[in-house]
Amino acid sequence: MSEREIVIRVRNLVKKFGNFTANDNLCFDVYKGEVFGFLGANGAGKTTAIRILCGLMAPTSGEISVAGFDIYRETEKIKRHIGYMSQKFSLYEDLTVYENIRFYGGIYGLRRKEIAKRADALLVRLGFSEVRNSLIKSLPLGWKQKLAFSIAILHRPDIVFLDEPTGGVDPITRRQFWDMIYESASEGLTVFVTTHYMDEAEYCDRVSIMADGRIEALDTPLNLIKYYNASTMDEVFVKIARPVQQL
Amino acid sequence: MKRLRGFIIKEFYHIFRDYRTMVILFGLPVVQVLLFGFVLTNEVKDANIAVLDKSKDAETMNIINKLTSSGYFMLNAVLESEDEVEGVFQEGKVKQVVIFEENFAKTLKNEGRARIQLLADASDPNTAQTLVNYTTAVVNTYLAEKAKSEGKQLLIDVVPKMLYNPAMEASYMFVPGVIAIVLMLISSMITSISIAREKELGTMEVLLVSPLRAGQIIIGKVVPYVFLSFLIAATILLVGRFVFGVPINGPLGLLLAESLLFILLALSLGILVSTVSKTQQTAMLISLFALLLPTILLSGLIFPIENMPLLLQYISHAIPAKYFVIILKNIMIKGTGLESVWFETIVLGGITLFFILLSVLNFKKRLE
Known part of the structure; x- marks a missing residue:
């Protein structure tokens, strides 16, 4: 794997809130085109880490580069090369499907013609051409999720950050959603995803598991299952996360 | 952009x-x-007023009658001296006091011009202003009628004084x-x-x-x-x-x-x-x-x-x-x-x- 291109490079990332250390000396690399799972119990520090990587928050210390840009000095450049989808899907409910696409395309500085072209392609691919002019609030949750993901990568970022993208969605829709993620990753997109669902962790190329602000494990799901002598990722997660939680 | x-x-x-x-x-x-x-804009009807008539002649009687019959005013008190003015306002009995100067009719007849002093409770500025306007209107109507019947152009200065809110917010x-x-x-x-x-x-x-x-x-x-x-x-x-x-x-x-x-x-x-x-x-x-x-x-x-x-x-x-x-x-x-x-x-x-x-x-x- 070492010859692969590194798109996120994190060394000694520390984030403190007063006396509380949310991220304790994180070190990891994410390679181009991989689906990187970022797991951890609530409060383990994964949201803090993802916010730092997206430029929403400054780290206390550490060397970090995202998409080849330094997180302290080149925040604006990073922003143009990443996409972000939050757990709330972040679409405007009172705008139509097309208006949402146009708006998000617009804030990334895409030209109107380019937006129209990409929007058409996107709608055809999702089979959403009929709801082009429907308000978002009239769509089922699974549709919103797919649309939110497609919009997050509309400007063709190098990396897309997905913060618990499958919350509240039924298993079939989740499966379809992962198919979308794979498809995009196969085209060279790097996917950085946080999730609660351990079956989803098994879909990732590599996963890191955080507990108490530290990364306790980082490897392919298969290796982790073997190493921790478990039968599923769920067991791995419980073995890693539980001892810490009981402290 | x-x-x-x-x-x-x-x-x-x-x-x-x-x-x-x-x-x-x-x-x-x-x-x-x-x-x-x-x-804030209240129509004034049957507002209580007091009269301090230092003259007590035919003209003042006529004007008082006009005022009370206009429907806007009710005569609530007849005062005998200026010392009583403060009292009636304080008790909140009246909104306005009409003061006729001494020898009102005589002055009006001799000089063609007399003076009525109005004291209004301007703590309620809207009402005060309305009362003053109405009073002036009644007095002017009276003068107009008088001019018609007697053929003489007379003038009565209605001088309002706003109490408690001299700036008189409109x-x-x-x-x-x-x-x-x-x-x-x-x-x-x-x-x-x-x-x-x-x-x-x-x-x-x-x-x-x-x-x-x-x-x-x-x-x-x-x-x-x-x-x-x-x-x-x-x-x-x-x-x-x-x-x-x-x-x-x-x-x-x-x-x-x-x-x-x-x-x-x-x-x-x-x-x-x-x-x-x-x-x-x-x-x-x-x-x-x-x-x-x-x-x-x-x-x-x-x-x-x-x-x-x-x-x-x-x-x-x-x-x-x-x-x-x-x-x-x-x-x-x-x-x-x-x-x-x-x-x-x-x-x-x-x-x-x-x-x-x-x-x-x-x-x-x-x-x-």
Whole structure:
């Protein structure tokens, strides 16, 4: 794997809130085109880490580069090369499907013609051409999720950050959603995803598991299952996360 | 620039598609102006008055009869000396005292001109002004009739004196205050709510991850509301003008420019509120209690600042609406230009600048 291109490079990332250390000396690399799972119990520090990587928050210390840009000095450049989808899907409910696409395309500085072209392609691919002019609030949750993901990568970022993208969605829709993620990753997109669902962790190329602000494990799901002598990722997660939680 | 335009268009969609917001934006100001107007404009009927007749002649008797038969006045007390005037006002028995000077009829006949002194209780300025107007009208009608029957042109000077409120605030003085309140309410509350809504929906995070700068997000959020607030201010002015006859004596351009300044001030306060509130409810409550209530209570709109305890008077200097109301009253009613309100304008401009800076800085910091 070492010859692969590194798109996120994190060394000694520390984030403190007063006396509380949310991220304790994180070190990891994410390679181009991989689906990187970022797991951890609530409060383990994964949201803090993802916010730092997206430029929403400054780290206390550490060397970090995202998409080849330094997180302290080149925040604006990073922003143009990443996409972000939050757990709330972040679409405007009172705008139509097309208006949402146009708006998000617009804030990334895409030209109107380019937006129209990409929007058409996107709608055809999702089979959403009929709801082009429907308000978002009239769509089922699974549709919103797919649309939110497609919009997050509309400007063709190098990396897309997905913060618990499958919350509240039924298993079939989740499966379809992962198919979308794979498809995009196969085209060279790097996917950085946080999730609660351990079956989803098994879909990732590599996963890191955080507990108490530290990364306790980082490897392919298969290796982790073997190493921790478990039968599923769920067991791995419980073995890693539980001892810490009981402290 | 293009990014900003898309943002602003999107913001307008939010506003126009949410009919409840529209109702608040345009219904509320109109309702407030009408409410204030009709509550404060009271038709006077059977108002209690007292008479101090030092002359007691045919003319004074006639005029008193005219007054009491007009339907506007009820003779409640007949006074014998000026010492009693204070007493009847204090007891609240009468709203107005009519004083005829000595040798009223004789003076009128010999000199062709006599004098009636009116003392009105101007603690209720609207009623006081109405009573004085009615009294003058009754006296003038009497003179006109007399001129017709006797062929002599006589003059009676009705000299009103406003007690308890010598400055005599006119009945339409409420309009500037309502403009201040409504602009403060709409501009600050609606902006803070709309920013808080983006936080609630999670769209704010997406905006912040995008290449948009904090300044651009704020401008995009604020521009539509500047535009709407401006329309609203115009609506209130129109309602004031055509329903209540509030004049706009000073330069209209200056009036609109000052309104714009106040709108910007209120919007920057709205942004500031939004930076400290995570939900729409919080934003609404903070706007109501921290911005709207002080505006109503301490701006001099309802309670005269001169009558407040010293401490509150000092606090009132920090209420932006106070300066705006002074500016509005000067331009609209006194008809003066910038030369009379430059100080207030500078104060408002300074406060606006301060809050814009503070909210932009806070906006960045809070969202980290």
